[in-house]
Amino acid sequence: MGQGYAQLGATQYDEEVHITTPQIDSYRRNGWLLCRPFVGGEIRDIQQWVDEVQQWPENGDWLHYREMTDDGPKLCRTENFVPFHTPLREILTTGAIVEIVSALMGEQAVLYKEKINYKLVGGAGFLPHQDAPAYPFIETSISCMIAIDQSTTSNGCLEVVDGQHHVLLPMNERGCIVNDWVETHEWHPVEMEAGDVLFFHSHTPHRSGTNNSQRDRRAIYPTFNAASQGDLRSDYYEEKLRIFRDTEHTAGNVRISLIDDFEGRPV
């Protein structure tokens, strides 16, 4: 851990860095940490900004993806939106979120990529996976799920396995964790209120179910790498688009990631 950030973990810095030493220890042990870093009306602003991005047209430099649901095609993900939305860019590149990630990482963090997963009513879930295999140029990273709506077992909250974030696990042909491992480990749901933020390591096993409720379950997921490895955000999106263009996709799902963890049906 970098010296500066070791000091920032101390309790007396709570107000500045929104995180305590016991929280950092808990993240190190479990591979995930649930916090509530936003204050006042901040989450209501963020909800409104997500509403705006959700209404953006198809033909922009951002990336919208749609899935087929029983009620017809629905938006399932938007990526690469920070260049086009100033307030969301500020939330994801300055302030509490980056400070907490940097404290968890032990050095300054920089934004690697960002997405909104909408999981609207009827939207599909994600097979058990680790994120690391989907993220080129870096070995590890930290992501967070910023809950925009309440996230529960009935609308497809995230489920995680504790303390399994140290190695890459055996994968199947979709880049997801093999069944033997999935069935022999304890998964527990992380229910969240709007405004809660779940920080997790890129090796933390996670999955989520379909939204079987009548309420949308939207979340922003920024991912950060150590700044010492460079600002890789444009490289990431260029590489992702190149792989999408140059490789065949046979998994039968709608392709939104460099692994086939998403269970959504193509439109």
Ligand SMILES: O=C(O)CCC(=O)C(=O)O
């Ligand atoms: O939003 C979810 O339900 C899970 C998201 C996820 O695991 C991913 O996008 O890799």
